[in-house]
Amino acid sequence: MGAHGRPDINPYERDIDMTVPLTFMGRSLGDIPMRLTADDRFLIDSTAFLRLMEPILNDGARAELAEHLKGLSDFGPENLEQTGVALTYDPSTLAVVVVDVSPEQRAVQDLFAPPRDDLDDITLQPAGFSAYLNLSAVETYVWNSQSTDPPTLNFDGAMRFGKVVFEGAAQLGQSFGLTNSSYKFTRNYARLVYDEPESYRRFFVGDLDPEIRGQQAYVQLGGVGVLRQQRRFNTFRSAVLQSNRQLVLQRESTVRFLRNGALYREIRLQPGRYDFSSLPLLAGSNDIAIQVTDNSGATQNLAYRQYLDPIDLDPGDYEYGAFLGSTSRTFGSQPQYGGPIAFTGFFRKAFVNRPAIGVGLQLSKDVQTVTGQTQFVLSNAGRVLLDGGASNGKIAGQGFALGLSYEHYFDREGLSDSFTLRADYLSPKFATLGNIEGINSTSLSVSAQFTHQFDLRFMTTSTASYLKGRSGLGDSYRIGSTAYYRIDRQWTVRAGVDYARYPSNLSRGSGFSVMIGLVFQPDYRRRAEARYESRNNLAEVSYNQSGLNQLNSVGFGGIMTRQDDNVVGQGYATYAANTFEASVSHAAYGSDFSDLGAVNATSVRVGTTLAFAGGMFGVGRRINDSFMLLSPHKNLGKRRVVAGQSLAHNDYIGKSGVLGAAVNNAMASYSAQTVQYDVEDPPAGYDTGPGVVRVRPPYKSGYALRVGTDAFASAIGTLLSKPGKPVSLIGGRVTLLDVKDNENPEPQPFFTNSVGRFAISNLLPGRRYLVETYGAAGTIDRGFEFTVPADTDGLLDLGTLQSGLKN
DSSP states (O other): OOTTSSOOOOTTSSOEEEEEEEEETTEEEEEEEEEEOTTSOEEEEHHHHHHHTTTTBOHHHHHHHHHHTTTOSEEOGGGGTTTTEEEEEETTTTEEEEEEEOGGGBOOOOTTOOOOOOGGGOOOOOOSEEEEEEEEEEEEEETTOSOOOOOEEEEEEEEEETTEEEEEEEEEEEEEOSSOEEEEEEEEEEEEEEEEGGGTEEEEEEEEOOOOOTTOOOOEEEEEEEEEOSSOOOOOOSEEEOTTSEEEESSOEEEEEEETTEEEEEEEEOSEEEEOTTSHHHHHOSOEEEEEEETTSOEEEEEEOSSOOOOOOOTTOEEEEEEEEEEEOOOSSOOOOOSOEEEEEEEEEOOSSSOOEEEEEEEOSSEEEEEEEEEEEOTTSEEEEEEEEEEEETTTEEEEEEEEEEEEEEEETTEEEEEEEEEEEEOTTOOBTTBTTOOOSEEEEEEEEEEEESSSSEEEEEEEEEEEEOTTOOOEEEEEEEEEEEOSSSEEEEEEEEEEEOOGGGOTTOEEEEEEEEEEOSSSSEEEEEEEETTTTEEEEEEEEOOOSSTTEEEEEEEEEEETTEEEEEEEEEEEOSSOEEEEEEEEEESSGGGTTSEEEEEEEEEEEEEEETTEEEEESOOSSEEEEEEEOGGGTTOOEEEESOOGGGOOSEEOBTTBSEEEEEEOTTOOEEEEEEESSOOTTOOOOOSEEEEOOOTTOEEEEEEOOSOOEEEEEEEEOTTSOBOOSOEEEEEESSOOTTOOOOOEEEEOOTTSEEEEEEEOTTOEEEEEEEOGGGOEEEEEEEEOOTTOOSEEEEEEEEOSOOO
């Protein structure tokens, strides 16, 4: 106990102002201004306290507490008597602790609420106008060819003015026709985008990539559209994975199929529509990942599941999309909207205590399609999904489609099993906007899968599928099982057996087969695999080490495949520089290993990005969404600014230089995130700022950050009392004396540590300052004055100073 009859929380016998955390039940609610008085009381700011307590109190309690503290700029714990809220001060942690809130005053807490973006700490807003342009050149040289096509140049980018975004993509390259080829410029897409993020709604005008659901089919439109999605408020795609198991590519791309995390096949595909519903790939597992990398270097990850897209909305949420425009039937070249006017749209709603529903509509003069979805969650941890569609086509006539899926999840105390059964039927005349003729080669498809975990290291997946052909195509079926065993953290072995029967015209691959593979994955960047499949007599070894979005990052890998009388070897490497990125790959083909290299092809790609925001310009690597430009203040001279998510070990994303500002190209829309920065070799005492900013970028927005300031100097010193003792833990203020026209500076806080040391930042060179300290009972004592030299390089040492205090 102290001399004032209270716990001795302030041994210095004078008022001390500080900022401390306010905590409740072990978690920090935020920082709050506090004064420790000379008589061992503590007072905290009323406005800050009411704001920080908002998530803890319900509406009635917040209003009652605000009324109780009305008229008080600050208060102590005694002012909260009879309110149900109690406070204390913990000197060991320098924190104010909320020790009690009565149960009837507490707000309802969601125990399993997803993380929310904290918008209160956003420190930087996007530029009013920003733009970026991605440029890349791709050249392929076939060694045995008599001629070489000119390189393909890819352009894509976006401009944002206020809340409106214009985005587009185009290419200059060889175009092949039925009779000749030409080197020409083509537009891939161009559109205007306007977002209402508070309503989860996006509007667009121009070349559209309509979202589809259930039994709907994708078709490219030129017109207007609107999309409302809470959970998937994301960017557009140049590749579309349809629910009927078709992949639509709008640009030449490299497609990698991965099954249960293992590379199954890598294929180079031209623009077009690809159906893989009858491939063995899909019968193996529902865990299918498809990576699409187009010629511009953009990479997208698509997911495939064995059942149709469920209504995966949060209870009470809904989504919809509506798109109207002229249809285009071209892929990979400039859209040609010579088709009929069409509409495609959907609406899906998840209720709290009723089955979710989804409806869809696609209309044109050639075909009209109505679709529907619903699901029922059963009491045994199962779920039934139903979807269907009916169509009327000018060519095909009337048709329908039906789908049924059953899912069951088994939770076994840390282990889990799952069972999925899916059946689909397409009538002979079911037509869609993407299939107006109603050509359906498969009438019935049935698939089932069961995954069982024996323990945390051993798991099996068993699958069965059946396809009933139509129009002369026979039936096919397949049944098999694959086991996965994790030897340790780095090694995994997988093996499987299956039996398949395909129609006579596709007899290759029918019969019994085995598969075995060994995977080595020491970390998330490196992966090696060797595997063999008897069905296709396929042997393959591969290695991949992915690069990072950092300066001087290198990625490389290779794959060697042998199948019957065909051997293919491919190696590739990528390099990320400050202002560009480059990749090279070489493929060799032959009938055997001794003949490998009979045909050789080498591809080289180089890409860069030009970016502008808030008066700054920078050259960097590819931007896919939002970005930030960081440039040094003029008083930093030629010193460089570095930008990145992590500055440890000099791992930077971008660096400023002769080509402009540092470019941070790795920012995602509508997600609060932290951007770090630093200055290489700054002057001693130079104030570069906090070194971090918090942002929540809108769609394809740009930020401009000037690192440094006119008030860059700092001063240090030691403050002593008249007896020569350190002035410990005293607060005060620093005021600019020689104020110039149009200046209205606010005083900044001043304080000393336990041995009288102090540091003052944000000082202007060539200016004079006054330091005043707070005395007892709220008095202000004149401390000392000092002048910052005009030629300072950042740090001013004031040495030992004498104050007017006697103790």
